[in-house]
Amino acid sequence: xxxxxxxxSENKPWTKRAVRYDEPAVIPRPKRTAGVQTYIPAWAKGTxxxxxxxxxxxxxxxxxxxxxxxxxxxxxxxTTLEYPEEKRPYPERFRGLHRLTIRDDGSMRCVAxxxxxxxxxxxxxxxxxxxxxxxxxxxxxxxxxxxxxxxELRCIFCGFCVEACPxxxxxxxxxxxxxxxDSREQFIYRRDLMMSFTDxxxxxxxxxxxxxxxxxxxxxxxxxxxxx
Amino acid sequence: xxxxxxxLTIVKIAxxxxxxxxxxxxxxxxDRRQSALVQHRVGPNRAVVKVPSNPLRLVIAGxxxxxxxxxxxxxxxxxxxLEQARMTTGLEIAILVGWFWMLLLSNHVRKHGxxxxxxxxxxxxxxxxxxxxGLAAHLLVLPLVRALxxxxxxxxxxxxxCGTLAFVMIAGAGFYAASKLPDGKTELxxxxxxxxxxxxxxAFMKEDLAPKRADLLLYSLAPIISMTTALVTVAVVPFGxxxxxxxxxxxxxxxxxxxxxxxxxxxxxxxCPANYNTVPFMIADIDMGLLFVFAIAGTGIIGAALAGxxxxxxxxxxxxxxxxxxxxxxEVALGLAIVGMLMICGTVNLRxxxxxxxxxxxxxxxxxxxxxxxxxxxxxxxxxxxxxxxEGESELGAGYFIEYSGGKWLLFMVxxxxxxxxxxxxxxxxxFGGYHLPxxxxxxxxxxxxxxxxxxxKMSHLSVTIIHFLAFSTKTIGFVFxxxxxxxxxxxxxxxxxxxxxxxxxxxxxLVNIMVTGxxxxxxxxxxxxxxxxxxxxxxxxxxxLALGGLLGTVAFVTYLLEPPKRQRIVVSTSAKLADAxxxxxxxxxxx
Ligand code: SF4
Ligand code: SF4
Numbered sequence: 001x002x003x004x005x006x007x008x009s010e011n012k013p014w015t016k017r018a019v020r021y022d023e024p025a026v027i028p029r030p031k032r033t034a035g036v037q038t039y040i041p042a043w044a045k046g047t048x049x050x051x052x053x054x055x056x057x058x059x060x061x062x063x064x065x066x067x068x069x070x071x072x073x074x075x076x077x078x079t080t081l082e083y084p085e086e087k088r089p090y091p092e093r094f095r096g097l098h099r100l101t102i103r104d105d106g107s108m109r110c111v112a113x114x115x116x117x118x119x120x121x122x123x124x125x126x127x128x129x130x131x132x133x134x135x136x137x138x139x140x141x142x143x144x145x146x147x148x149x150x151x152e153l154r155c156i157f158c159g160f161c162v163e164a165c166p167x168x169x170x171x172x173x174x175x176x177x178x179x180x181x182d183s184r185e186q187f188i189y190r191r192d193l194m195m196s197f198t199d200x201x202x203x204x205x206x207x208x209x210x211x212x213x214x215x216x217x218x219x220x221x222x223x224x225x226x227x228x
Numbered sequence: 229x230x231x232x233x234x235x236l237t238i239v240k241i242a243x244x245x246x247x248x249x250x251x252x253x254x255x256x257x258x259d260r261r262q263s264a265l266v267q268h269r270v271g272p273n274r275a276v277v278k279v280p281s282n283p284l285r286l287v288i289a290g291x292x293x294x295x296x297x298x299x300x301x302x303x304x305x306x307x308x309x310l311e312q313a314r315m316t317t318g319l320e321i322a323i324l325v326g327w328f329w330m331l332l333l334s335n336h337v338r339k340h341g342x343x344x345x346x347x348x349x350x351x352x353x354x355x356x357x358x359x360x361x362g363l364a365a366h367l368l369v370l371p372l373v374r375a376l377x378x379x380x381x382x383x384x385x386x387x388x389x390c391g392t393l394a395f396v397m398i399a400g401a402g403f404y405a406a407s408k409l410p411d412g413k414t415e416l417x418x419x420x421x422x423x424x425x426x427x428x429x430x431a432f433m434k435e436d437l438a439p440k441r442a443d444l445l446l447y448s449l450a451p452i453i454s455m456t457t458a459l460v461t462v463a464v465v466p467f468g469x470x471x472x473x474x475x476x477x478x479x480x481x482x483x484x485x486x487x488x489x490x491x492x493x494x495x496x497x498x499x500c501p502a503n504y505n506t507v508p509f510m511i512a513d514i515d516m517g518l519l520f521v522f523a524i525a526g527t528g529i530i531g532a533a534l535a536g537x538x539x540x541x542x543x544x545x546x547x548x549x550x551x552x553x554x555x556x557x558x559e560v561a562l563g564l565a566i567v568g569m570l571m572i573c574g575t576v577n578l579r580x581x582x583x584x585x586x587x588x589x590x591x592x593x594x595x596x597x598x599x600x601x602x603x604x605x606x607x608x609x610x611x612x613x614x615x616x617x618x619e620g621e622s623e624l625g626a627g628y629f630i631e632y633s634g635g636k637w638l639l640f641m642v643x644x645x646x647x648x649x650x651x652x653x654x655x656x657x658x659x660f661g662g663y664h665l666p667x668x669x670x671x672x673x674x675x676x677x678x679x680x681x682x683x684x685x686k687m688s689h690l691s692v693t694i695i696h697f698l699a700f701s702t703k704t705i706g707f708v709f710x711x712x713x714x715x716x717x718x719x720x721x722x723x724x725x726x727x728x729x730x731x732x733x734x735x736x737x738x739l740v741n742i743m744v745t746g747x748x749x750x751x752x753x754x755x756x757x758x759x760x761x762x763x764x765x766x767x768x769x770x771x772x773x774l775a776l777g778g779l780l781g782t783v784a785f786v787t788y789l790l791e792p793p794k795r796q797r798i799v800v801s802t803s804a805k806l807a808d809a810x811x812x813x814x815x816x817x818x819x820x
Binding site: 040043046047049050051053054055057058059060061062063064065066067068069070071072079080081082085086087088089091092 | 262265266267268269270335338339355600713714716717718788789790791793795796797798799802803804806807808809810812813814
């Protein structure tokens with residue numbers, strides 16, 4: 001099959017972009033030579049390639065010389081990343097499993113505003129807001145989630161929940177991805193589990209400082225506690 | 229048949245069954261491993277046994293002592309005429325253990341760091357030099373021992389000291405290896421073979437499902453038939469040269485008390501001297517040898533056909549039909565391909581075919597075309613890639629054993645691999661000299677071209693037999709690996725191509741081969757003594773080529789394995805930059 005490529009590069013209005021059609025590459029049918037018909041040369045060549053790949057890899061494994069599959073190249077050879085044993089470092093902005101960040105006193109930052117569950121396109125966040133107990137400075141001023149559940153099996157890892165959160169309370173910087181569990185129940189991540197996660201470096205530090213009621217930096221919102 | 233005969237037969241059956249079954253398991257492992265390594269993956273390697281290190285140390289050191297002890301013990305009283313052989317054996321083994329162990333140690337040090345100054349020292353030499361040094365020493369020992377004056381080697385202590393040296397090397401290597409085990413517990417993976425073992429156990433513990441309307445009797449019978457046929461055929465394959473036991477009471481029968489009287493030396497032909505009983509290293513030394521193989525292998529077709537029929541499933545039925553017609557078609561080419569070889573040797577007894585090859589030349593030189601034909605037909609007969617249409621998973625699932633599970637499925641699987649180990653053994657027996665090695669005759673090493681003798685070394689009957697057995701095993705392993713390489717290379721044929729290849733190509737070619745062989749044989753017979761003498765010389769030259777080629781091939785292979793790697797660091801893509809910043813891709817233990 002041969003298509004003549006229309007030459008659009010000359011004498012055309014300037015608005016039209018010059019398009020070059022590449023002649024489609026047609027691999028010619030092999031000639032029916034004795035070599036092709038007996039199948040033996042091709043067979044020997046193919047087996048040779050398999051053997052070479054095997055022995056190179058066998059040798060490297062035997063001598064502990066396995067190359068870095070991302071950084072090093074061996075004569076254009078194969079570079080297979082053996083996944084569970086070898087992991088390619090994830091990019092910095094990789095969105096992994098969710099974690100709930102905490103305040104300095106160890107309580108959760110989340111104020112149960114439901115922004116994240118509203119933003120979630122997969123509708124996989126379930127929050128039950130609750131009041132802080134009587135006497136807590138935050139009572140009547142903030143709520144907290146008595147239940148915070150994310151179904152990681154439904155989650156599409158879009159990161160909208162992180163964007164939506166006004167308190168920097170939910171993050172996806174754990175650097176982990178969901179482990180293949182054997183039941184659906186195990187993909188339901190609950191509040192305390194997500195609070196126990198750290199970021200990928202094992203830290204919990206946040207640059208967005210909290211201003212608790214009573215702090216000098218607090219904007220000073222006061223509210224009567226008798227009617228709420 | 230005496231009690232001793234019976235006993236020996238049982239021992240032989242045990243050895244050979246163990247050989248085939250272990251090999252079948254190992255080739256399953258090799259199959260997986262090879263397919264993975266071709267893509268630079270490690271393959272199934274999850275099965276681990278955590279063994280406390282101290283008992284393991286005991287086992288390793290004990291095994292080393294047990295292996296080395298015969299050298300240190302028996303070499304002190306060498307039979308007359310064998311002193312040089314004993315010295316050579318002792319020295320060669322000491323050298324082999326020496327350089328190989330140095331290699332292992334330097335590799336270990338490179339991976340895990342040095343423990344002491346000796347480790348440091350060992351790891352400083354490039355690993356290749358150990359091999360070159362060892363090779364030079366191996367080759368030097370041969371003429372050196374011969375050049376020694378008889379006063380030296382004819383004494384009892386010379387072979388004794390060489391044997392003790394071998395013992396010390398083996399035991400020392402064992403002890404040092406034992407000291408290298410980590411404290412506490414050692415993780416035993418055995419290169420992934422444990423995974424294959426675990427798979428076997430798992431398969432037998434799985435639920436054994438059968439289709440509702442299957443014919444249960446035939447359904448259960450089919451895997452057993454295909455497994456047994458694969459195992460029974462091995463009975464006529466010689467695994468080593470015959471053993472000679474002295475007939476002390478001259479009754480022409482082997483008695484129990486005569487089992488200790490193994491001959492010291494026999495003559496070059498490998499035949500036992502008078503007053504000795506011959507015990508061939510095969511289960512059944514029957515004259516119809518090869519015919520028995522074909523008869524039993526033909527029965528294997530029934531296994532596949534029954535499985536396909538009894539399963540009450542369309543893919544199974546189609547697979548069974550395919551298997552049957554394929555095996556029936558290729559049986560013809562398979563049988564006719566070796567007729568040329570049978571004409572030359574004048575026998576169908578496999579032991580005699582091997583002996584003929586030992587005295588003349590390997591079958592591949594006598595019948596090169598037949599080898600290719602036989603090989604192709606054997607691959608088709610064992611239903612392996614590129615002829616594995618009966619189990620074509622793209623259209624039939626697993627073909628005739630699609631409805632099988634658990635232990636029965638395993639019988640099919642292992643039966644298939646056993647069949648394929650057997651076909652490798654048969655090809656080795658017919659075309660690659662069986663247990664025979666070039667220039668190694670019943671009485672020892674004898675390098676000669678025509679009438680000009682280059683080198684001679686008398687060896688004991690037992691050591692020749694052991695070398696023969698090892699040679700046969702090694703050749704078979706090599707062929708199994710070769711089979712697997714083909715399996716990992718070729719795409720599957722179409723069914724019509726398969727049938728066409730069998731009936732219109734292989735079959736006529738086998739007939740041509742028979743005719744040409746006949747014509748050449750007649751021509752040689754008519755040529756008189758000169759021609760047959762020239763043929764003998766040509767045969768010796770082929771042996772020389774084999775020996776030299778084998779040696780050079782081994783050297784080239786080891787050199788290649790020890791070659792330092794060439795590396796090219798390419799940090800271009802973002803992921804490479806990221807990995808570079810993180811210090812490369814780090815291997816980590818898999819956690820589940
Ligand atoms: S990442 Fe997206 S889908 Fe997953 S919980 Fe957050 S908003 Fe929902
Ligand atoms: S995580 Fe953030 S967005 Fe979601 S409820 Fe808590 S405070 Fe609101």
